Amino acid sequence: MSELLNPEPKVIAFLCKWCSSNAADLAGVSRMKYPANVIPIETPCSGRVDPTYIFDSLDDGADGVIVAGCHPGECHYVVGNYKTMKRMILVKELAKQMGIEDERIRLEWISASEAKKFVTVMTEFIEKLKRLPPNPLRPEGLTQEVKH
Amino acid sequence: MSEKEPHESKRIGVFVCHCGKNIADTVDVEEVAKDALSLPGVVYSNHSHYLCSEPGQKELQDDIRFNRLDSVVCACCSPTLHEETFRKACEDVGINRYEVEIANIREKCSWVHTDRRKATDKALKIIETKVEKALLNEALVPVSVEVNRNVLVVGAGITGIQTAIDMADAGFHVYLVEKSPTIGGHMAQLSTTFPTLDCSQCILSPKMSEIAHKENIELLTNTELISVSGFVGNFHVELKKNPRYVTTDCNLCGDCDDICPVIIPNEFEGGLGPRKAIYLPFPQAVPSLFTLDTENCLGIHPLVCSKCRDVCEQKAINYDMEEEIVEKNVGAIIIATGYDLYDISKIPEYEFGADIDVIDGIQFERLLNGAGPTGGEVLRPSDHKKPETVVFVQCVGSRDPEHHMAYCSKICCTYTGKHALLLKDQEPDAEVYVFYIDIRAAGRGYEEFIQRAQEKGVIYVRGKPSKIFREGDKTIVWAANTLTGERLEVEADMVVLAPAMIPSFDTKVLSSITKCSLDEYGFFKEAHVKLRPVESLVQGLFVAGAALSPKDIPESIAQGSAAAAKAIGLLSKPQLFHDPLVATVNSEICSGCKVCQSLCPYGAISFDEERKISLVKEILCQGCGTCVSACPSRALSLRNLTNQQIEKMIQTALKAEAR
Numbered sequence: 001m002s003e004l005l006n007p008e009p010k011v012i013a014f015l016c017k018w019c020s021s022n023a024a025d026l027a028g029v030s031r032m033k034y035p036a037n038v039i040p041i042e043t044p045c046s047g048r049v050d051p052t053y054i055f056d057s058l059d060d061g062a063d064g065v066i067v068a069g070c071h072p073g074e075c076h077y078v079v080g081n082y083k084t085m086k087r088m089i090l091v092k093e094l095a096k097q098m099g100i101e102d103e104r105i106r107l108e109w110i111s112a113s114e115a116k117k118f119v120t121v122m123t124e125f126i127e128k129l130k131r132l133p134p135n136p137l138r139p140e141g142l143t144q145e146v147k148h
Numbered sequence: 149m150s151e152k153e154p155h156e157s158k159r160i161g162v163f164v165c166h167c168g169k170n171i172a173d174t175v176d177v178e179e180v181a182k183d184a185l186s187l188p189g190v191v192y193s194n195h196s197h198y199l200c201s202e203p204g205q206k207e208l209q210d211d212i213r214f215n216r217l218d219s220v221v222c223a224c225c226s227p228t229l230h231e232e233t234f235r236k237a238c239e240d241v242g243i244n245r246y247e248v249e250i251a252n253i254r255e256k257c258s259w260v261h262t263d264r265r266k267a268t269d270k271a272l273k274i275i276e277t278k279v280e281k282a283l284l285n286e287a288l289v290p291v292s293v294e295v296n297r298n299v300l301v302v303g304a305g306i307t308g309i310q311t312a313i314d315m316a317d318a319g320f321h322v323y324l325v326e327k328s329p330t331i332g333g334h335m336a337q338l339s340t341t342f343p344t345l346d347c348s349q350c351i352l353s354p355k356m357s358e359i360a361h362k363e364n365i366e367l368l369t370n371t372e373l374i375s376v377s378g379f380v381g382n383f384h385v386e387l388k389k390n391p392r393y394v395t396t397d398c399n400l401c402g403d404c405d406d407i408c409p410v411i412i413p414n415e416f417e418g419g420l421g422p423r424k425a426i427y428l429p430f431p432q433a434v435p436s437l438f439t440l441d442t443e444n445c446l447g448i449h450p451l452v453c454s455k456c457r458d459v460c461e462q463k464a465i466n467y468d469m470e471e472e473i474v475e476k477n478v479g480a481i482i483i484a485t486g487y488d489l490y491d492i493s494k495i496p497e498y499e500f501g502a503d504i505d506v507i508d509g510i511q512f513e514r515l516l517n518g519a520g521p522t523g524g525e526v527l528r529p530s531d532h533k534k535p536e537t538v539v540f541v542q543c544v545g546s547r548d549p550e551h552h553m554a555y556c557s558k559i560c561c562t563y564t565g566k567h568a569l570l571l572k573d574q575e576p577d578a579e580v581y582v583f584y585i586d587i588r589a590a591g592r593g594y595e596e597f598i599q600r601a602q603e604k605g606v607i608y609v610r611g612k613p614s615k616i617f618r619e620g621d622k623t624i625v626w627a628a629n630t631l632t633g634e635r636l637e638v639e640a641d642m643v644v645l646a647p648a649m650i651p652s653f654d655t656k657v658l659s660s661i662t663k664c665s666l667d668e669y670g671f672f673k674e675a676h677v678k679l680r681p682v683e684s685l686v687q688g689l690f691v692a693g694a695a696l697s698p699k700d701i702p703e704s705i706a707q708g709s710a711a712a713a714k715a716i717g718l719l720s721k722p723q724l725f726h727d728p729l730v731a732t733v734n735s736e737i738c739s740g741c742k743v744c745q746s747l748c749p750y751g752a753i754s755f756d757e758e759r760k761i762s763l764v765k766e767i768l769c770q771g772c773g774t775c776v777s778a779c780p781s782r783a784l785s786l787r788n789l790t791n792q793q794i795e796k797m798i799q800t801a802l803k804a805e806a807r
């Protein structure tokens with residue numbers, strides 16, 4: 001196992017209200033456990049996640065951003081998640097070009113019944129982020145000179 | 149930046165719930181409530197043992213009044229549980245329901261974490277994000293819309309028939325759509341029904357004729373649903389009515405049937421009897437008219453064959469009938485499309501299709517039926533002799549997660565018992581075997597019914613046959629009795645398989661038309677398996693009967709009535725309210741690029757050619773926000789979840805703790 005470069009990563013999780021947020025609730029009802037590093041932000045649809053939010057999150061110091069929606073073909077709003085799927089490819093590509101590891105950005109399809117998947121994904125993601133250095137854009141990670 | 153900072157004027161209250169120990173065990177509720185008081189805009193905070201209880205709500209209301217709050221953040225369980233409770237409680241003391249936010253610190257925090265410090269910090273973070281959102285929330289008023297009091301029922305088997313009758317009895321106008329030329333579904337094919345052995349047709353046909361004669365039921369046979377637009381209370385549907393080529397002048401004389409030169413296997417008889425290309429599906433068919441099957445007809449071009457038209461004295465046959473698109477406006481839609489049987493020719497070891505003495509349950513029903521191809525006498529298909537040894541096999545394609553369907557088809561145990569019992573009644577000396585995995589005959593009188601079959605001398609063997617094959621004029625069944633461990637070989641005259649029930653073949657298409665999701669097997673999925681068994685997640689769309697999962701007749705009828713009751717409840721409201729959490733356009737910023745238009749699956753975005761800007765039709769918008777995230781000039785916004793709100797939430801969530 002590689003060393004822990006960032007023992008307490010900060011993660012923003014955008015959860016769609018119909019599937020992934022319900023999966024997170026079900027994880028709670030089932031008393032499953034995962035690290036507390038994730039702050040959830042619920043949106044009606046993963047399609048509501050503007051790509052700029054991902055960069056905003058990174059800019060504001062998130063070590064990782066995860067977008068979770070309904071499985072393809074199961075979107076409550078018919079096709080919202082297909083738009084997300086396309087956008088996320090670009091987001092990752094752009095992140096790489098900006099020098100941000102694309103592992104910091106993750107897209108997952110988690111249906112309302114997949115509490116176990118929700119927990120596994122969150123746990124794995126946080127474990128992975130612990131082994132990456134802190135997000136270089138973290139405000140407190142920057143030296144004064146760079147910041148200003 | 150011109151961002152508004154309205155929190156100067158907002159008076160937010162934060163209420164943290166202990167939920168007994170559910171939250172308080174891992175989250176320091178008192179500390180969270182104390183820290184929340186320092187958040188921007190928060191003028192009051194409190195904590196309560198059970199915020200949702202009557203005293204909890206009372207205290208909340210008193211606090212709102214006393215502190216003149218205009219916005220509330222409840223830190224408690226999931227919004228799916230008590231958002232409505234708290235919105236209602238706050239509304240009662242003058243707070244707009246859209247100024248109430250739920251911070252879920254139970255399912256998404258206290259229940260999933262163990263470290264008290266971390267959980268407490270996270271709970272506060274979640275509350276902080278909601279407070280940021282609350283600062284920018286607007287008081288909104290739902291738009292009220294009129295309700296169309298017509299209803300569409302798709303599928304006219306026993307479930308759809310029941311729904312249509314119940315709705316019509318309650319005074320609603322029903323469009324009953326059926327894809328095939330007659331209503332009745334699978335129940336019309338059955339001989340008798342378990343456990344009372346009522347003649348199936350005798351209990352079904354009165355209901356069928358009720359459909360034909362009720363004034364406020366408009367029956368559309370040969371018709372398919374092809375599109376649905378609109379929203380609850382105001383759906384617009386398109387129906388494709390395929391031509392029957394026979395008009396209502398038909399008097400059922402049957403001259404056309406007599407003269408038609410085409411003979412093909414009759415699907416109603418499970419292929420065990422013949423029919424013509426122009427035919428009456430079965431004597432009790434509704435509508436009571438002949439129908440022309442163009443797939444098998446020599447051609448509706450009179451030069452090829454026009455025998456039926458020429459012989460018809462009523463002049464009821466019209467080859468020029470064309471497909472029609474019928475448009476209707478309805479307030480609710482009920483899907484009752486039923487089931488099909490699993491294609492058991494996919495199970496090569498049972499030789500269904502290859503050996504004609506291996507038949508399925510529906511075919512056996514037809515053999516037992518007095519109106520069937522053998523006049524109710526069980527004769528084996530290959531030589532029309534009375535079978536001396538008959539083997540019934542249950543769970544064919546059911547309960548087999550590795551190869552076929554994982555679920556139990558629920559009705560097979562009881563109907564196989566019925567088959568065996570009726571056969572024994574007919575042929576007391578016949579040797580009758582039933583191979584089963586388990587007997588699942590739950591239902592009033594069902595278990596006793598199976599016992600009756602056993603007492604009659606039907607031999608029940610626990611085990612699933614491994615191979616069924618033809619040898620001379622016998623069909624050999626290899627199996628093992630799993631209770632005794634012995635191997636068995638039965639030389640049968642006839643084998644009857646009980647295939648799995650699967651979703652009817654066009655369920656998938658219907659799912660994409662109606663946006664009602666499917667489960668892993670392709671059945672429609674209900675909104676909640678226990679609490680909302682006939683509703684779908686699409687408001688105003690209901691599903692009933694075997695379209696949801698395998699069901700017997702009483703359950704299907706109960707669900708048909710349940711769906712009708714739900715639809716009646718919905719359509720009886722004087723008005724419906726549309727959630728105002730929708731997209732809006734800032735006409736000053738919109739550049740008219742139309743990117744948003746292509747993204748909206750509801751056609752809610754139109755274009756104002758004069759002003760060259762996009763417009764959102766509030767009543768059509770479902771509030772997904774997909775367009776908002778794509779607007780290059782940020783002219784679009786989602787009410788109470790604006791870009792500014794989300795950005796603030798992100799910032800707050802990531803802000804380093806002050807402690």
